[in-house]
Amino acid sequence: MSKTHVTAKVNGDAVEFLCDPRETLLDVLRDRLGLTGAKEGCGTGDCGACSVTVDGRLVCSCLMLGVEAEGKEIGTVEGIADGETLHPLQKKFIEYAALQCGICTPGILIAAKSLLEKNPDPTETEVRYWLAGNLCRCTGYDKIIRAVMDTAAEMREAS
Amino acid sequence: MSVSSPLPHDAARLHVTGAARYIDDIPTPRGTLHLAFGLSPVACGALEAMDLAAVRAAPGVVAVLTAADLPFANDVSPSIHDEPLLATDRVHYVGQPLFLVVAESHIAARRAAKLGDIRIAEEEPILTIDQALAADSRFEGGAVIWEKGDAASAIAASAHVVEGSFEIGGQEHFYLEGQAALALPQEGGDMVVHSSTQHPTEIQHKVAEALGLPMHGVRVEVRRMGGGFGGKESQGNALAVSCAVAARLTGRPCKMRYDRDDDMIITGKRHDFRISYRAGFDADGRIQGVEFLQYARCGWAQDLSLPVADRAMLHADSAYLLPNARIESHRLKTNTQSATAFRGFGGPQGMLGMERLMDHAAHQLGLEPVELRRRNYYAEAEEGGSAPAPAEPPRDISGQKKGAEKSARSALPQTTPYGMEVEDFALHGITAALLERCEYAARKRAVAEWNAQGGAIRKGIAFSPVKFGISFTLTHLNQAGALVHVYQDGSIHLNHGGTEMGQGLFQKVAQVAASRFGVGLEAVKITATDTGKVPNTSATAASSGSDLNGMAVQIACDELRGRMAAYLAAERQAAPEEVRFEAGAVHVGGATIPFAEAAQRCYQGRVGLSATGFYKTPKVSWDRVRGQGRPFYYFAYGAAVTEVAMDSRTGEYRILRADILHDAGASLNPALDIGQVEGGYVQGAGWLTTEELVWDDKGRLRTHAPSTYKIPAFSDQPDIFNVALWDGRNREDTVYRSKAVGEPPFMLGISAFLALSDAVASCGGGYPALDAPATPERVWAAVRRCAQ
Numbered sequence: 026m027s028k029t030h031v032t033a034k035v036n037g038d039a040v041e042f043l044c045d046p047r048e049t050l051l052d053v054l055r056d057r058l059g060l061t062g063a064k065e066g067c068g069t070g071d072c073g074a075c076s077v078t079v080d081g082r083l084v085c086s087c088l089m090l091g092v093e094a095e096g097k098e099i100g101t102v103e104g105i106a107d108g109e110t111l112h113p114l115q116k117k118f119i120e121y122a123a124l125q126c127g128i129c130t131p132g133i134l135i136a137a138k139s140l141l142e143k144n145p146d147p148t149e150t151e152v153r154y155w156l157a158g159n160l161c162r163c164t165g166y167d168k169i170i171r172a173v174m175d176t177a178a179e180m181r182e183a184s
Numbered sequence: 185m186s187v188s189s190p191l192p193h194d195a196a197r198l199h200v201t202g203a204a205r206y207i208d209d210i211p212t213p214r215g216t217l218h219l220a221f222g223l224s225p226v227a228c229g230a231l232e233a234m235d236l237a238a239v240r241a242a243p244g245v246v247a248v249l250t251a252a253d254l255p256f257a258n259d260v261s262p263s264i265h266d267e268p269l270l271a272t273d274r275v276h277y278v279g280q281p282l283f284l285v286v287a288e289s290h291i292a293a294r295r296a297a298k299l300g301d302i303r304i305a306e307e308e309p310i311l312t313i314d315q316a317l318a319a320d321s322r323f324e325g326g327a328v329i330w331e332k333g334d335a336a337s338a339i340a341a342s343a344h345v346v347e348g349s350f351e352i353g354g355q356e357h358f359y360l361e362g363q364a365a366l367a368l369p370q371e372g373g374d375m376v377v378h379s380s381t382q383h384p385t386e387i388q389h390k391v392a393e394a395l396g397l398p399m400h401g402v403r404v405e406v407r408r409m410g411g412g413f414g415g416k417e418s419q420g421n422a423l424a425v426s427c428a429v430a431a432r433l434t435g436r437p438c439k440m441r442y443d444r445d446d447d448m449i450i451t452g453k454r455h456d457f458r459i460s461y462r463a464g465f466d467a468d469g470r471i472q473g474v475e476f477l478q479y480a481r482c483g484w485a486q487d488l489s490l491p492v493a494d495r496a497m498l499h500a501d502s503a504y505l506l507p508n509a510r511i512e513s514h515r516l517k518t519n520t521q522s523a524t525a526f527r528g529f530g531g532p533q534g535m536l537g538m539e540r541l542m543d544h545a546a547h548q549l550g551l552e553p554v555e556l557r558r559r560n561y562y563a564e565a566e567e568g569g570s571a572p573a574p575a576e577p578p579r580d581i582s583g584q585k586k587g588a589e590k591s592a593r594s595a596l597p598q599t600t601p602y603g604m605e606v607e608d609f610a611l612h613g614i615t616a617a618l619l620e621r622c623e624y625a626a627r628k629r630a631v632a633e634w635n636a637q638g639g640a641i642r643k644g645i646a647f648s649p650v651k652f653g654i655s656f657t658l659t660h661l662n663q664a665g666a667l668v669h670v671y672q673d674g675s676i677h678l679n680h681g682g683t684e685m686g687q688g689l690f691q692k693v694a695q696v697a698a699s700r701f702g703v704g705l706e707a708v709k710i711t712a713t714d715t716g717k718v719p720n721t722s723a724t725a726a727s728s729g730s731d732l733n734g735m736a737v738q739i740a741c742d743e744l745r746g747r748m749a750a751y752l753a754a755e756r757q758a759a760p761e762e763v764r765f766e767a768g769a770v771h772v773g774g775a776t777i778p779f780a781e782a783a784q785r786c787y788q789g790r791v792g793l794s795a796t797g798f799y800k801t802p803k804v805s806w807d808r809v810r811g812q813g814r815p816f817y818y819f820a821y822g823a824a825v826t827e828v829a830m831d832s833r834t835g836e837y838r839i840l841r842a843d844i845l846h847d848a849g850a851s852l853n854p855a856l857d858i859g860q861v862e863g864g865y866v867q868g869a870g871w872l873t874t875e876e877l878v879w880d881d882k883g884r885l886r887t888h889a890p891s892t893y894k895i896p897a898f899s900d901q902p903d904i905f906n907v908a909l910w911d912g913r914n915r916e917d918t919v920y921r922s923k924a925v926g927e928p929p930f931m932l933g934i935s936a937f938l939a940l941s942d943a944v945a946s947c948g949g950g951y952p953a954l955d956a957p958a959t960p961e962r963v964w965a966a967v968r969r970c971a972q
C-alpha cells in the first residue's frame with residue numbers, strides 16, 4: 026500500500042513521516058518516531074496506556090490513525106518535563122510511590138495533566154472518574170489519586 | 185541507613201518520563217522480524233490438515249513454521265514435557281498455537297496468521313468440572329488426600345454441622361504489558377534472548393532445548409516487566425522459544441508480542457475451583473472437624489497445576505486450628521487454557537474455602553463472624569512471634585479480656601493439617617488492633633441500623649484474616665545467587681537472580697547492598713537479571729524475591745566487606761572485626777577512609793573485589809505425597825475489614841471503605857510494601873467481584889479484552905482506603921527480619937466478597953451462598969433467592 030506523507034508537531038517539534046494509511050498514531054509514535062513512552066495495553070481504547078493529547082485534547086492514540094495527525098499538535102509523555110526539570114505531576118508520582126511496574130504511568134500522567142489544565146481544582150471524585158479510562162493492574166490506584174490531588178493543590182498555590 | 189527507608193521505585197524517574205524500556209521499547213536492529221501464532225479455532229479434535237499457502241503468500245511473510253519444521257524439542261512446558269509449542273496431531277483448546285508466522289512487521293504477521301485453512305475433526309470438548317469428573321479426565325491419576333485426625337467422626341459427634349459448596353472463578357492476570365520476547369542471534373549459533381519473564385533460567389532452559397544447545401549457548405536478560413503476577417512464570421516460554429527458533433532459521437533478530445486478545449486467549453489464568461465443605465462445631469462455635477473437597481480446573485496441560493493445587497490444600501485451614509481435617513483435591517484436565525501461577529498460587533482458593541465456611545457457620549450458628557473466627561484461631565505466639573506483645577491483652581467484641589481464659593484449645597498442639605507447627609501466629613494482636621482502628625463494632629451497628637430501615641440500598645461489612653505460608657513448596661527452589669562487584673572508584677555493581685515486575689525488588693535489594701557497605705544508594709548500580717551473571721535461578725515467585733535474593737546479596741556484600749576489612753585493618757595494624765562501614769566511609773584504626781578511597785587501596789593491594797553470594801532457606805522440608813512436613817519457613821499475616829453498599833434492585837455495588845493492617849515483618853521499604861498491600865487487596869477484590877471469565881459451550885473464551893473483562897478501575901476504588909503495616913520483626917532470621925509481601929495481601933480482598941454476602945444476608949431468608957466472582961448479576965440473583 027502506498028504511504029502517505031504527514032506533517033505534524035510532536036511535543037513542540039515539527040515532524041514529518043511517511044505512513045501506511047491504516048497505521049495507528051500509536052504505531053507511528055512508537056515505530057516511526059521512536060517515542061515509546063505511549064504503550065499499547067489493549068489496542069481497543071479500553072486501557073488508556075496509549076494516551077496522548079491532540080491539539081490539547083486527550084485521546085487514545087491506538088484509536089486514531091497516523092494520517093489523521095496531519096497539521097496537529099501531539100503531546101506525549103516525553104514532552105511533559107521541561108528538559109531535566111520534571112513537571113510537578115511527575116515529581117509527585119515519584120514522591121507518592123504512585124507507580125509499580127510503571128507501564129500505565131505515561132498514559133495516566135498525560136490524562137491527569139490534561140485534567141488539571143481544564144480543571145485546576147478537581148474534587149477527588151472528578152479525578153477518579155476522569156482517570157477511569159486508565160487501567161492500572163499494580164497499584165490499586167490510591168497513591169495515584171493522592172499524587173494528583175496533591176499536585177493540583179501545589180500548582181494552585183504556585184500560581 | 186538505607187534499609188527500612190520508604191524510597192521510591194528505583195526506576196521511578198524513568199517511568200514518569202516514559203524512558204523506562206520494556207521489551208517492545210528496546211530499539212531493534214535493522215532487519216528484525218516479527219512473529220505471530222495461527223491459533224486453533226476448535227477446543228478438541230484431531231488435526232487433520234493445515235493448508236498454509238495463503239499464509240505464505242500474504243504480504244510481508246518470510247516464513248511459516250509448523251511442528252514438523254522445529255529442529256529440536258517441540259515443548260514449552262515448565263513441568264512434564266506435555267505442552268508442544270506448536271500442535272502436532274491433536275488440538276486441546278481454542279487458542280492453541282498451530283503454526284508460527286515470521287514476517288517483516290507485527291501487523292503483517294498477525295494478518296497472515298488469520299489466513300490458515302485448518303481442518304480439524306472436531307470432538308466434544310471437556311470444558312467444565314462436571315464434564316471432567318464424568319470423563320475421569322485428570323492429572324495425577326486420582327485425588328490427593330491429606331488427613332489430620334478423624335474428621336468424619338469429629339463432625340458426627342459435633343453439636344452443629346455446616347455444609348455447602350460453591351464455585352470460585354478463575355482470573356486473568358491482565359499484566360498491562362502483554363507477553364513479549366526478542367531473540368538476537370550471535371556468532372557461533374549462540375542466542376541472546378530478552379524476555380518479559382519472571383523466570384529467566386526457565387526461558388534459557390527451554391530455548392536451549394529448542395535449539396539443541398547446551399544452556400551455556402543461551403543468555404537471557406530481563407530488565408523489567410510491565411506486571412507479572414505469576415502470569416510470566418511459564419507463559420513466556422512459547423514466545424521466547426519461537427523467537428529463538430525463528431532467529432536461528434532466518435539469521436535475523438526476531439520479536440514477538442501478543443496482542444491483548446491473543447494474550448488472553450492463548451495464556452493460562454488462575455485456576456477456577458469448586459469447593460465443598462462440611463464441618464462440625466461445638467456449642468460455642470469451635471471447630472471439631474472439617475472436610476474439604478477441592479476441584480481444580482487445570483486446563484489442557486499440567487504446567488504448574490500440581491503445586492498450585494497443593495498450595496490450595498495447604499491453605500485450607502486459613503488461620504484456624506483444625507483438630508481434625510480431611511482435604512481431598514482433584515486436579516481436572518479440561519480443554520481450556522492451561523491454568524497457571526497467579527499471585528497466591530492456589531492459596532487464595534484454599535483460604536476462600538475456609539473463610540466461606542466461617543461465613544456460613546456464623547450465619548447458621550447466629551454468632552458474630554469475627555468472634556467466631558477468633559475462637560478458632562491458632563494460639564498467639566508467645567515471645568519472638570512476628571508481633572511485638574501488645575501492651576494489653578486483646579479484647580473481644582464485647583470488651584472482655586481475652587487470653588485470661590486459656591482455653592483447652594490453646595493447649596492443643598498448634599499444628600496445621602499438614603503437621604507444621606504454627607510458631608509465629610500474630611492474628612490475635614493484628615485483629616484486635618485493626619478492629620479498634622476501623623471502629624468495627626460501631627460501624628457494624630450502624631450498618632445493621634441502616635439495613636433495618638429496609639431501603640433498597642443495603643450495606644454489608646466483613647472482616648477476613650490472612651495467614652500465608654512463605655517458601656516454595658518444592659524445597660529445592662528455595663535457593664538464590666548474587667554477584668557483586670566493587671569497582672576501584674568505589675561504585676558497586678549489583679546483580680541477582682530476582683526479576684523486577686514492578687514490586688520494587690531491585691530497590692529493596694539495592695538498599696540491602698547500600699546498607700552493608702554503608703554507602704548511599706547512588707553508589708549502587710542495579711542491573712538487569714542475566715543468566716550469564718547468576719545461573720540456575722528460581723522464578724521470582726512465591727513472594728520469595730527479597731527473602732532469597734536479598735540474603736544472597738547480603739552474603740556477597742559481607743564476603744567483600746570481609747576481604748576489604750582484612751586488608752585495610754592489616755595496613756593499620758587494627759583488628760578486622762573493628763572495621764566499620766558507615767556513612768560513606770570505612771572506619772579503621774581511628775581513621776576514616778572514604779569508601780571510594782578504600783576501594784582504590786584494596787585494588788592497589790590486590791584484593792579481589794568481586795564476589796558471589798549464595799543462600800538457601802533453612803528449616804524447610806516437605807513430603808508432598810504424605811502431606812507432611814514444614815513446607816514454609818514462616819507465615820505472613822494480615823487482616824482487612826471491608827464495607828460495601830449494594831443496590832438490592834440491580835445487584836450493583838460499591839466498596840465504600842477498606843481498612844487493612846498487614847504484617848511485612850521489619851519492612852525493608854514501607855512505601856513499596858504498602859504499595860504491594862494496596863495493589864494486592866484491589867486485585868484480590870477484583871477477582872471475587874467483577875472479574876468474570878466466560879467460556880461458551882464450544883470452549884471459546886468470550887471475555888478476551890478489557891471491554892468484556894472488568895478489572896478494577898479508578899472509579900471502583902474504595903472511597904476510604906486505610907492501609908498500615910503491622911510493626912513487628914520476623915522471628916525467623918530473614919533479611920533484616922523482613923517478611924515477604926508479594927502475595928499475602930491479595931487474600932485481603934476476601935473481605936470484600938464476605939461484605940457482599942453480609943449485604944445480601946440483610947435482605948432476609950437463608951444464607952446467601954454467593955459464588956465467586958460475586959458479579960452484580962450473581963448478587964442480584966442471591967437477593968432474589970433470599971427474598972423467596
Ligand code: FES
Binds near residue numbers: 069087
Ligand atoms: S492501547 Fe489504547 S486504550 Fe489501550
Ligand code: FES
Binds near residue numbers: 129130162164411686
Ligand atoms: S504500575 Fe503496573 S499497571 Fe500501573
